[in-house]
Amino acid sequence: MAELRTSGERTSDERTDRRTTDRDRRPAGAFPGGPARVCLLIGQLGLGGTEKQLVLLAQGLRARGIDVHVLLMFEGGPREGALRAAGIPVTHLxxxxxxxxxxxxxxxxxxxxxxxxxxxRLRPAVLHAFLFHSYVTAAPAARLAGVRVLVAGRRSLGDFKRGRHVMLAVERLATGMTDLLVANAEAVAEDTRRQEKVSPDKIVTVYNGLPDSAFAPAAPTVIDTTAPVVLCIANLKPDKGHRYLIDAVARLRDQGLPTTLALVGDGPQRRALEEQTARVGADVRFLGTRTDVEPLLARAQVVALPSLHEGMSNAVMEAMAAGRPVVATDVGGTGELLRDRGVLVPPSDGAALAEGIGRVLRDHGLAERLAARARAWSLEHLHVDAMVDRHVQIYRELLERRCAE
Known part of the structure; x- marks a missing residue:
């Protein structure tokens, strides 16, 4: 069996005119030295973590007096309403x-x-593109439109590009036309430097942000069980590793520690996971897509994330903010979040997951210490204000550099 460890144990004139125009139209109260207008480009506005972060960033920029426009490549989605409610224009391309x-x-x-x-038409000072299709499209578009600063987000590890030479070539070409890459985890930044041969000074890390509601107390939702609840919030896709988590709760039952596993999310693996659940006889509740994350977290004794690959997990962040102990696989940026604040286990290992979850459920003192450390650290480092302010600082520094050229 793989060794279980807590994460802390792991060893020309036109440009001048344009600057003047932008400065003149900067809204009152704009962040000092910040851009007057920012455009955010993304494929769609579904319920994914990147889409959520874009909405939080857009709302935060607007709250700081910056004119924000969101441009959608393909389609809208459930998060579009939040942008429109905040008075942020959304354009379908x-x-x-x-x-x-x-x-x-x-x-x-x-x-x-x-x-x-x-x-x-909009003449933004900054164009910030999220996810692959957006940032490879943004690069030539920004050049043709004369956008002063182009920022591209890196939100996940680049495993999906491995061996896809055309994709990598297009990405490197786009990166050459981009002023700065923003990763949401040091692991993502390191992976980008390695795969794309990006110099260290062309990429920075800014952690995802959480709104005030993520830190507020919530009444627990009702899950009809007397057993401890293990909660997993992740789309039902192969790389999320749910099969190992179902195996883990079956092992815990056999060890005399029955648990109820609540799976929040949907996806192509649902039928296979339901069949596995029937075979092993585990108590697994498939809750489907849910938006009431805070009450679900309040009901859980442990939050688990068995991902095989991960960039920066919003689910882990939300669990930390809610003061829930977390057991997760040591992949991507998860270790950065849970260092000394959670239990990390190897990926693809149901036995290790079972041991980690069992350890937290049996040792209430450990569970309380991990939860308290996670919440305190998330309050300091993962609040949405820290994320938005860091982006504004990055935009400002890039604009100052461009003006000095």
Whole structure:
């Protein structure tokens, strides 16, 4: 059996005119020296972690007096309403996926032209693109539109690009046209430096941010069980490792520690996981997609994340903010979050997960210490204000550098 460890144990004139125009239209109260206008570009606005962070960033920038516009490549989604409610304009550009067939190339050429026109009309000081399709599209568009500063987000490890030489070549070309990359974890930054041969001074790390609601007390939701609840919030996809977590709770039952596993999320692995649950006879509740994260966290005795690959997990961050002990696999940026504040186990190891969860459930003092440390650290480092202020500082420094050229 793999050794269990806590994470702390792991060893020309036009440019001048443009600057003047931007400065003149800067809203009252704008962050000192910050941009007057920022455009954020993303594919869609579903319930994923990156989409959530974009909404929080957009709302925070607007609260600081910066004019924000969100540009969507493909489609909207459930988070679009939050932007519109905050008075943030959202523009649909009309890109289509490969499923459009022969229509894809002309449709995307028209959408790209629309993006360039929007940027020329809005004249943002900064264009910040999130996720692969957005940042490789943003690079040529920003050049054609004369955007002064282009920032690209790196939100996950680059495993999905391994062996895909065309994708890597396009990405490196786009990176060459980008002023700065922003990673959401040191592990993501290191992976980017290694895979894309990016110099250290071209990438910085800014942790994801959490809103006030993530830290507020919540009444627990009802889950009809007398057993301890192990909560996992993750889309039901192969790389999230749910099969090892189901194996772990079955092992705990056999060891005399029955638990109820609550799985929040949906995805292509649901049927296979339901079949596994029936085979092993574990108490697993498939709760589907949920937005009431805080009450669910309040009900859980342990939060588990068995991912095989991970960038920076919003689910782990939210559990820390709620003061819940976390057992997670030591992948990506998870170790950065849980160092001395959680239990880390190797990926793809149901026995190690079972041991980690069992240790926390049996040792209430350990559970309380880990939860308290996690909450205190998250209050200091993971609040949305820290995330937004760091982005504004980055934008300002890049604009100052551009003005000095």
């Amino acid at each position: 009309g890109f289509v996926s490969a499923a459009a067939g022969a229509r894809m190339l002309p449709a995307n050429a028209a959408a790209f032209a629309r993006l360039v026109r929007q940027l020329r």
